[in-house]
Amino acid sequence: MQYRRFGKTNIHLSVFSLGTMRYLADAENAQKTIAQALALGINHIETARGYGKSEEFLGQALQSGLSVPRSQLHITTKVPPTADADSMRRYIDESLQRLHLDYLDCLGIHGLNTWEHLQWVQAKTGCMQAVQEAVGDGRVRHVGFSTHGTLEVIEAAINTDLFEFVNLHYYYFFQRHAPAIQLAAGKDMGVFIISPADKGGKLYTPPQTLKDLCQPYSPLELNYRFLLSDNRITTLSIGAAQPEELIEPLQVADSNSELTSTxxxxxxxxxxxxxxxxxxxxxxxxxxxxxxxxxxxxxxxxxxxxxxxxxxxxxxxxxxxxxxxxxxxxxxxxxxxxxxxxxxxxxxxxxxxxxxxxxxxxxxxxxxxxxxxxxx
Known part of the structure; x- marks a missing residue:
């Protein structure tokens, strides 16, 4: 497993992160998946308030004891933008309680997708007031945002200089957000790529035409290599629902060199x-x-x-x-x-x-x- 600096957070994250959106209903399987991820060298787990019982399951796993000390395990959760600070205060407190944590390594504003959301985070009495309070008292160490928004909204959010990292969509088959990655890199922000296997093209079940064109590699492997060869990108999410789904992606976890001629x-x-x-x-x-x-x-x-x-x-x-x-x-x-x-x-x-x-x-x-x- 390779590790990269997550921009100005100065955290060094594994180039693959465990995303937890898909293990929504089974605590035992969630714990096995987490344990396998850690055993394979993943040191970053990402969850969200909106991911069903994901925060609770992760909190249970953390309480039960893991193979990695808390100081070497980086936890991100995400909460939606709010128009007021009080709602955000409640969201942060509830996430910490469910996770059984005293602090979050990273807090992401989840789904900063619209111009209205951007207004909320820029308002003096909006959600960022509560976020900055949590940073000030040590409950949150680093702040970023995730987005499914347009390129223009993403660039505007980056240019607020309120954030240390960004989670966004960018893949071989969707390169629209390349300017946002360049902008984020110029501001020394960490870059987290959302769902490269699934949203990147359902590449875990590719059609035969695509498989033939990608020979001797798999389409999934090529997409991972396209992303990992870009040193502006810190980490890619793996939304594993069970431990076995970690195996194929992590076969390229050490392949972060420049693209080969082939x-x-x-x-x-x-x-x-x-x-x-x-x-x-x-x-x-x-x-x-x-x-x-x-x-x-x-x-x-x-x-x-x-x-x-x-x-x-x-x-x-x-x-x-x-x-x-x-x-x-x-x-x-x-x-x-x-x-x-x-x-x-x-x-x-x-x-x-x-x-x-x-x-x-x-x-x-x-x-x-x-x-x-x-x-x-």
Missing amino acids: EISIFQRLENHQKTVLNTDECSQCYACLPCPENINIPEVLRLRNLAVAYKMTDYGQYRYGMFENAGHWFPGMKANRCTECGDCLPRCPQELDIPALLNDAHARLKGKTGRRLWG
């Missing part, structure tokens, strides 16, 4: 394949088409279409597409069938794509079961 050539192969298959229908993800009068997240819909058409990543596309209209500010936007063909986006597209036709095709390919978040 790996670079495979990424080029993937890029060339997408361009060839999609031809003139490829969305370049420039975001010039926004805003949409019907609030369709056109670039994200067309990104999912790109992946489904080029790499047969239809399962992933349906999984993510099903979140539209069902996940609030965590995954905003309307489904593509809301398009009225108003033509507002057409003159803004530098590729001159027939966006309404592509949205219609994307909906036909990706509509399926309605999605929802694993937790509220």
Whole structure:
């Protein structure tokens, strides 16, 4: 296991962190998963107030005794932004009680996703007043934020200079947030990548087309290598629901060197394949088409279409597409069938794509079961 400095926190975290969103209902299995993670060298566990009973299960494991001293184990929990300080005070106290801890190594503002959330954290009488009190009395050592927001919101949050780290989405198949990573690195912030296996493309169950293109590596391994080769990134989450799910990811826990020539050539192969298959229908993800009068997240819909058409990543596309209209500010936007063909986006597209036709095709390919978040 390799360890990296988590920005200005000066904590050294394992390059993989145990995320606990998925062990929501089984205390015994949670304890076994935690024990296995520690045995494999993970020294950072991330939970959240909103993850069902995750804080309680982790607290029980900490009370029962672990193989790693508390001073060598770094615990992060996350709490949602609030408009008032009193709610945040209560949230922090409740999390500490459930975790049976005197202090948190890191506290993340969970889901700083909207401009309104950003206003709350910047307000003098808002939630950060309570957070700073907790820092002052030692109950919280470092403060950051997690986000599913737009690039613009993320950059604005980083530029408040209120935070020491950021948790965000960034993967080989989603590089929109590259400027935010650069901005965070310039401010010496720790960078934590959310769910690279799942949100990064359901890469633990890749389609055969993608597997063939990635040979001799697995798609999951390549995505991990894409991220670990970037020294601006500190740690990647593993949302293991059981101990066995830790094995495959940690096979690359020591592979944090620069990309090899073979790996670079495979990424080029993937890029060339997408361009060839999609031809003139490829969305370049420039975001010039926004805003949409019907609030369709056109670039994200067309990104999912790109992946489904080029790499047969239809399962992933349906999984993510099903979140539209069902996940609030965590995954905003309307489904593509809301398009009225108003033509507002057409003159803004530098590729001159027939966006309404592509949205219609994307909906036909990706509509399926309605999605929802694993937790509220």
